Amino acid sequence: MTKRLIFLLAVGALLMTVLGGCPGSPPPVLKETQFETVHFDLDKFNLRGDAKAALDHNYELLKDFPDVICKIEGHCDERGTIEYNLSLGEKRARAAMDYLIGLGIDASRISIISYGKERPVDPGHNDAAWDKNRRDEFKIISQ
Amino acid sequence: MQTRLLLTLFLIILISISTAHSQDVREFRIDTVSGVFEPTPVGVDQMKYIGNRYITSEDSTFMEYVTLIVQRDLDFYADFELIPLDTFYLRTYEISDLSFFGWQRLGAKYLLRLEAEFPGKNLRAYWRLYHAPTQREISSGKIEYNSGYWREIGHDIANEVVHTLTGEQGIFRTKVAYIKKIGQAKEVFVSDYDGNHERQITETGTINLSPIFAPNEEVIYFTSYLDGDPQLYRVVVETSEVSKVGSFKGIVAAPAISPDGDKIACVLSKDGNSEIYVLDLEGNIIKRLTRNGSIDSAPSWSPDGQSIAFSSSRTGVPQIYTMDADGLNVKRLTYQGSYNDSPIWSERGDRVTFVSRTRRGRFDLASIRTDGTDYRILTEVGMNENPHFAPDGKHIIFASSRLSEGDIYTMDLSGRNQRRLTRSGNCSNPSWGPIR
Structure with a gap:
């Protein structure tokens, strides 16, 4: 879905260039929402298939925008203890960072932070909410 | 009728004598997790004014509050169980001035009596702890703060009671x-x-x-x-x-x-x-x-x-x-x-x-x-x-x-x-x- 959107945007940008519109337009800017969120299983920090696909997508973005410096936030669902989840969230963020570094992104461009279970995106107390809350989010520090 | 009363009195005295000297104050050091746990029933009398002037309704409220704090503290404490007066059938005059016999009837092992004076802006609280079955006074003391510190007065009295009966320091001021x-x-x-x-x-x-x-x-x-x-x-x-x-x-x-x-x-x-x-x-x-x-x-x-x-x-x-x-x-x-x-x-x-x-x-x-x-x-x-x-x-x-x-x-x-x-x-x- 997002890929298609990017494709359309790219086509749009190309057309505008060809048609000679906005000759002084600023260089393209990466938006945080273009990053995909990475999800995890309960009590786990290993990267699932869909997590790797999301990270591959984010890798492409980081490659296309070499000036972007980002921070990966690791999050957990509300189950389990505050302190343990703080460590677990960091493990999740680190797993994503290590994967991206493995693909060739310079380590100086990525930092991590864990919010444990302190910042859920969904305040619910059910599987659907928990699935959403076990995640890595990408935040842009500078570009 | 008289013989029956005498007989009852005789029995009570007999029971009192038989238990009076076998009571060690620190007898119930209980591991609350393992084994049978039976909290000790404690009665706390309403605080009474013992001075000789009219007291304000505020002062009388302070006395109620102090009593309530002491009761809540002791009830919370793992070793004790407060005897709740409202669950028993008692005549009104008994609640307002419950005798030792009354407390014994309710199963109190220990009884705390509270009295107050109001010198200046202070509340001076006297507490006396009794072993209810023998009516023996175990310990007593006095705590005095500004009346506004009725919570602290109540907590301090409860701490004294815990210390007297268990030898340990109470947690009510933590x-x-x-x-x-x-x-x-x-x-x-x-x-x-x-x-x-x-x-x-x-x-x-x-x-x-x-x-x-x-x-x-x-x-x-x-x-x-x-x-x-x-x-x-x-x-x-x-x-x-x-x-x-x-x-x-x-x-x-x-x-x-x-x-x-x-x-x-x-x-x-x-x-x-x-x-x-x-x-x-x-x-x-x-x-x-x-x-x-x-x-x-x-x-x-x-x-x-x-x-x-x-x-x-x-x-x-x-x-x-x-x-x-x-x-x-x-x-x-x-x-x-x-x-x-x-x-x-x-x-x-x-x-x-x-x-x-x-x-x-x-x-x-x-x-x-x-x-x-x-x-x-x-x-x-x-x-x-x-x-x-x-x-x-x-x-x-x-x-x-x-x-x-x-x-x-x-x-x-x-x-x-x-x-x-x-x-x-x-x-x-x-x-x-x-x-x-």
Whole structure:
């Protein structure tokens, strides 16, 4: 879905260039929402298939925008203890960072932070909410 | 009729004599977790005015309040059980001036009588503790503060009673610390042990976690996102002055102050993984205790400072382990359930209480002996988290979402007598302060 959107945007940008519109337009800017969120299983920090696909997508973005410096936030669902989840969230963020570094992104461009279970995106107390809350989010520090 | 009365009196005297000298005041040192537990019934009389002037309605309210505080304190205390007057059939005149016979009839083993005078702006409280069956006075005392401090007067009397009957120090003047969510921030709060006198201590506007009192009660150590990454901070309770303690890459979490007050065990992830370290009070590393690729977390000191309980996911899910304070001699303590975390070592040293994932994925508080036997579940409702012992080792404070989005509760060691301290919701991460 997002890929298609990017494709359309790219086509749009190309057309505008060809048609000679906005000759002084600023260089393209990466938006945080273009990053995909990475999800995890309960009590786990290993990267699932869909997590790797999301990270591959984010890798492409980081490659296309070499000036972007980002921070990966690791999050957990509300189950389990505050302190343990703080460590677990960091493990999740680190797993994503290590994967991206493995693909060739310079380590100086990525930092991590864990919010444990302190910042859920969904305040619910059910599987659907928990699935959403076990995640890595990408935040842009500078570009 | 007269003969019957005489006979009754004779019987009562006989019983009194037979029990009078066999009573040792400190007879009921009870392990509230193991074995049969029978709290001792205690009666507390309404406080009476003994001066010779008319008192104001305010003064009379103060006397009611003091009585209520003493009653609530003693009822909460693990060893005692307050005799509730309203559940018994008593004539009105009996309640207002219950005789020894009346209290004996209700099963009181001990009776506390309270009297008051009001010199100037003060409330001068006299307390007398009796062994009810023998009507023998065990102890008595006097406490005097400004009348506005009726809570403190009540707590002090209850502490005196506990000390007299158990030889231990009461916890009724202790403070507790916890985290309350204010908007997006989570701030450190402090209140009395019963939830009164709540006060916000930090105003950082960030997430703060895991507050824990230093042994002097003047300083609270906690984890804060004040500078971005979660790091260790301390705040002076009186002034709310916050300062950073050390600085490390990654997270600094789950601080636990050693019993001697000189060291902090905590989690550092500067090595790329959560490991347990011991720091001095300024945040300098004294020693690294764990070396394991999994998450090691939640250190808790044994009361003698020689051992540390902690959680580790080295088998895949967190379980409770113990080790010597130098990191050697690691032993696994729990094999029950799929998730055991947040261990706290009992002040008496014989048990570890922790969070355990039980049936249907609920998180309950559980307790186990330090030799790994006698696993018991202490809570039966809601999600329960962050147990922390009172300094008497007989009571536990914890957070639970049983009735709200998180509130603070206390109970005794056996899981009895659960009380809700906060009612605002959004409260978590409690810990119990020291006895001053």
